[in-house]
Amino acid sequence: MAATREIGRNATSKGALxxxxxxxxxxxxxxxxxxxxxxTRLFRQNQVVGGLYLSLGQEAISVGTAYALGPGDWxxxxxxxxxxxxxxxxxxxxxxxxYMARYTSPTQGKDTTSHFGDLHVRHVVSPISMLGDLxxxxxxxxxxxxxxxxxxxAMTWIxxxxxxxxxxxxGLNLAAVQRAPLVLVVENNQWAYSTPVxxxxxxxxxxxxxxxxxxxxxxxxxxxxxxxxxxxxxxxxHARRGDGPFLIEAKTMRMRGHAQHDAAAYVPKEMxxxxxxxxxxxxxxxxxxxxxxxDARTKKxxxxxxxxxxxxxxxxxxxxxxxxxxxxxxxxYCEGCHEIAPVWQRPVAELQPPKSSVRPEWASFxxxxxxxxxxxxxxxxxxxxxxxxxxxxxxxxxxxxxHPKSRAKSQPKAGR
Amino acid sequence: xxEVTYLEAIRQALDEEMARDPSVVLIGxxxxxxxxxxxxxxxxxxxxxxxxxxxxxxxxxxxxGAAVGMSYLGLRxxxxxxxxxxxxxxxxxxTNFAAKSHYRWGAPAPIVVRGPSGGGVHGGPFHSANPEMYxxxxxxxxxxxxxTAHDAKGLLKSxxxxxxxxxxxxxxxxxxxxxxxxxxxxxxxxxxxxAVRREGRDLTILSYGAMMxxxxxxxxxxxxxxxxxxxxxxxxLLPLDRETILASVRKTNKxxxxxxxxxxxxxxxxxxAVVCDEAFGDxxxxxxxxxxxxxxxxxxxxxxxxxxxxxxxIVDAARRLAHY
Numbered sequence: 001m002a003a004t005r006e007i008g009r010n011a012t013s014k015g016a017l018x019x020x021x022x023x024x025x026x027x028x029x030x031x032x033x034x035x036x037x038x039x040t041r042l043f044r045q046n047q048v049v050g051g052l053y054l055s056l057g058q059e060a061i062s063v064g065t066a067y068a069l070g071p072g073d074w075x076x077x078x079x080x081x082x083x084x085x086x087x088x089x090x091x092x093x094x095x096x097x098x099y100m101a102r103y104t105s106p107t108q109g110k111d112t113t114s115h116f117g118d119l120h121v122r123h124v125v126s127p128i129s130m131l132g133d134l135x136x137x138x139x140x141x142x143x144x145x146x147x148x149x150x151x152x153x154a155m156t157w158i159x160x161x162x163x164x165x166x167x168x169x170x171g172l173n174l175a176a177v178q179r180a181p182l183v184l185v186v187e188n189n190q191w192a193y194s195t196p197v198x199x200x201x202x203x204x205x206x207x208x209x210x211x212x213x214x215x216x217x218x219x220x221x222x223x224x225x226x227x228x229x230x231x232x233x234x235x236x237x238h239a240r241r242g243d244g245p246f247l248i249e250a251k252t253m254r255m256r257g258h259a260q261h262d263a264a265a266y267v268p269k270e271m272x273x274x275x276x277x278x279x280x281x282x283x284x285x286x287x288x289x290x291x292x293x294x295d296a297r298t299k300k301x302x303x304x305x306x307x308x309x310x311x312x313x314x315x316x317x318x319x320x321x322x323x324x325x326x327x328x329x330x331x332x333y334c335e336g337c338h339e340i341a342p343v344w345q346r347p348v349a350e351l352q353p354p355k356s357s358v359r360p361e362w363a364s365f366x367x368x369x370x371x372x373x374x375x376x377x378x379x380x381x382x383x384x385x386x387x388x389x390x391x392x393x394x395x396x397x398x399x400x401x402x403h404p405k406s407r408a409k410s411q412p413k414a415g416r
Numbered sequence: 417x418x419e420v421t422y423l424e425a426i427r428q429a430l431d432e433e434m435a436r437d438p439s440v441v442l443i444g445x446x447x448x449x450x451x452x453x454x455x456x457x458x459x460x461x462x463x464x465x466x467x468x469x470x471x472x473x474x475x476x477x478x479x480x481g482a483a484v485g486m487s488y489l490g491l492r493x494x495x496x497x498x499x500x501x502x503x504x505x506x507x508x509x510x511t512n513f514a515a516k517s518h519y520r521w522g523a524p525a526p527i528v529v530r531g532p533s534g535g536g537v538h539g540g541p542f543h544s545a546n547p548e549m550y551x552x553x554x555x556x557x558x559x560x561x562x563x564t565a566h567d568a569k570g571l572l573k574s575x576x577x578x579x580x581x582x583x584x585x586x587x588x589x590x591x592x593x594x595x596x597x598x599x600x601x602x603x604x605x606x607x608x609x610x611a612v613r614r615e616g617r618d619l620t621i622l623s624y625g626a627m628m629x630x631x632x633x634x635x636x637x638x639x640x641x642x643x644x645x646x647x648x649x650x651x652x653l654l655p656l657d658r659e660t661i662l663a664s665v666r667k668t669n670k671x672x673x674x675x676x677x678x679x680x681x682x683x684x685x686x687x688x689a690v691v692c693d694e695a696f697g698d699x700x701x702x703x704x705x706x707x708x709x710x711x712x713x714x715x716x717x718x719x720x721x722x723x724x725x726x727x728x729x730i731v732d733a734a735r736r737l738a739h740y
Contacts, residue, residue, distance in 0.1 A: 117521050136481025143470075334524035336579075
């Protein structure tokens with residue numbers, strides 16, 4: 001099994017995963033789940049000094065999407081994307097120390113949760129709590145990387161509620177007109193805090209948001225890690241080819257309240273039961289068993305590894321000091337503490353006169369006048385050309401490798 | 417050496433920085449083909465191309481967000497607000513994303529947000545504002561307000577080279593009214609340093625931006641009455657050059673602060689607090705403010721004229737302070 005310190009890796013071109021890779025997916029899913037169970041215990045012991053936000057039930061989306069990225073790609077996780085951070089090479093100790101506000105945390109106690117990142121090795125942009133703001137930022141990462149000649153993809157996530165923000169629309173629109181290599185994963189977990197998705201968005205599929213921006217989209221069963229991986233692979237390949245942004249809607253369910261303090265009494269019991277039966281981890285375990293990808297011994301060894309690593313990191317976090325109080329006043333400005341140097345992967349001479357006046361291929365559509373483009377018919381034609389709709393039906397999205405029982409079911413409409 | 421307008425000085429700074437460093441890119445509304453609403457970026461698309469001069473949709477949040485994203489890759493984007501009033505549309509990206517980035521997770525965001533601010537051109541309530549103090553109250557940002565063509569060019573160069581998000585408030589009243597000879601050789605003006613524009617011993621007049629000119633006119637008028645005022649151009653509001661302010665107050669013992677921004681929460685209040693904290697014993701009179709009243713910027717000429725501080729008002733206030 002590949003060492004987890006590696007950052008992401010691409011499978012074969014057709015998106016089929018090897019046995020080793022499937023076992024690695026399981027490892028990340030299990031680590032995500034067990035880490036959050038541990039965090040829940042720490043919260044009850046008052047060791048988590050602030051709020052606790054869980055991704056229970058949504059792990060397959062974080063893990064499956066991030067697994068489709070290459071080492072040079074960039075991500076900006078949201079609060080329920082701990083799994084993506086683990087795939088990217090972060091350790092449980094990073095999450096534990098963040099929540100426990102220790103000096104050893106990636107932000108040295110300055111911020112909490114998944115609010116940390118790394119510009120240079122793991123290429124992770126820290127989220128902020130204002131929803132949607134990562135989308136224009138990641139559009140900028142995608143545009144900037146293309147300018148530098150890097151063939152990378154920028155991926156970020158948003159919830160169903162976050163698709164209502166202005167930043168979501170501004171960011172997606174800019175990415176679309178720039179044909180920037182951005183992959184946006186909309187995690188439709190049915191609830192924006194206490195407000196059901198139907199009162200947030202008047203659409204059956206949030207993927208339809210993509211149509212307004214003329215970009216490609218797909219819908220996937222977010223509780224099927226293999227289907228999520230395949231959808232992400234398709235989106236990442238699309239963006240990397242230069243075909244513009246791609247929006248994936250992953251349908252799932254938030255299996256806890258908005259945060260740990262929220263008992264989610266507003267969620268109908270039968271809705272919870274429905275989704276509990278479709279737990280992404282149990283489904284993937286069944287798949288691994290029925291397809292004979294593993295045996296009981298392999299599972300036991302993987303679970304033991306997760307427990308061991310978590311125990312080690314918990315000891316580390318618990319024995320870590322709190323930050324020195326005076327460090328509260330440090331680090332507001334960058335004054336000589338960082339060397340800022342872009343990584344050029346193209347000749348810089350292309351970007352200086354006279355060569356810089358050449359219009360790049362991706363900008364060639366801008367400003368071109370055609371009679372068809374200003375007529376209604378032309379507008380439709382041009383959309384069809386620039387934005388192939390790649391709708392994957394939930395049934396198909398479940399994929400040949402997922403559990404037969406889940407494949408037989410159509411996508412649930414609970415909560416609508 | 418030909419004289420250069422304040423606006424041309426800005427264009428020169430952008431041009432020279434883009435020529436010097438390919439990591440400098442421009443992003444904003446109508447800055448490419450059109451050259452900017454005030455033509456601050458005229459000719460730069462033809463010279464530097466579509467990848468470096470990026471016309472965007474009307475999306476201030478996306479402009480700043482994308483600039484921050486590009487800066488994370490080591491680029492140095494300069495974003496234009498068509499009018500600084502519209503910076504309200506991307507307040508969140510600036511104050512929550514860019515400003516807190518280095519403090520929270522050690523990621524510098526070397527962006528510049530520049531554009532025209534200020535009144536005097538009958539722009540009305542949405543094309544005349546001085547929104548600088550929203551941002552002076554935001555740790556992690558730098559706020560620059562040049563008054564001369566020389567400084568507009570030199571400070572913009574420093575802003576682009578700075579590793580922090582810098583908000584650069586140009587004054588549109590000055591764009592084509594100020595003309596100066598600029599140095600032939602490469603130069604920059606450091607952020608965070610005020611300039612003494614006129615030396616004097618009787619009182620200190622602190623100001624910035626377009627209000628430097630009525631302040632200097634007032635000082636000339638006061639000199640005819642035998643009142644010698646020292647006129648200081650703050651140039652940068654954040655960080656504030658406390659040393660220069662305090663040194664002048666310790667010399668003149670009297671302080672008058674003039675700004676075009678509205679009164680409550682203007683920089684004068686902060687400066688008064690700094691002086692009271694650190695040089696109270698040196699004061700021989702109250703700290704006096706001449707500012708706009710606490711209203712939006714009105715449109716009709718007699719209203720706007722009433723709204724804006726002027727040399728006569730500064731002379732009156734300074735005279736009373738001098739005789740205190």
